[in-house]
Amino acid sequence: MRHYTNSKGAQGIADSGVVKATGQNKxxxxxVSVSRVTSRYNSKSGFTEWVxxxxxxxxxxxVRR
Structure with missing residues (x-):
């Protein structure tokens, strides 16, 4: 999966191994286990997203910039 977060959030994820349900930017x-994700259609983008x-x-x- 891919998650967008800020620098502080990225460091926290790397340190704890947990993605908190907040964040943007990076x-x-x-x-992640497939049992934790579901798909939904995004009508604005026209794509199916995995969330x-x-x-x-x-x-x-x-971590990528």
Whole structure:
């Protein structure tokens, strides 16, 4: 999955291994259990998005600017 967050949030995710259900700006890519995600259609973009609700325990975190 991909999550957008700020620098402080990215560091917190890397330190704790948990994506909190907040954040914007930086891209964090990570592995997450398929059982935690669902798909939804975004009518504004015309694409189906994969989303997860709530906090997520994550592995294989990569921070990209």
């Amino acid at each position: 891209v964090i890519e990570f592995d 997860a609700g709530g906090d997520l325990e994550v592995t294989n975190i990569t």
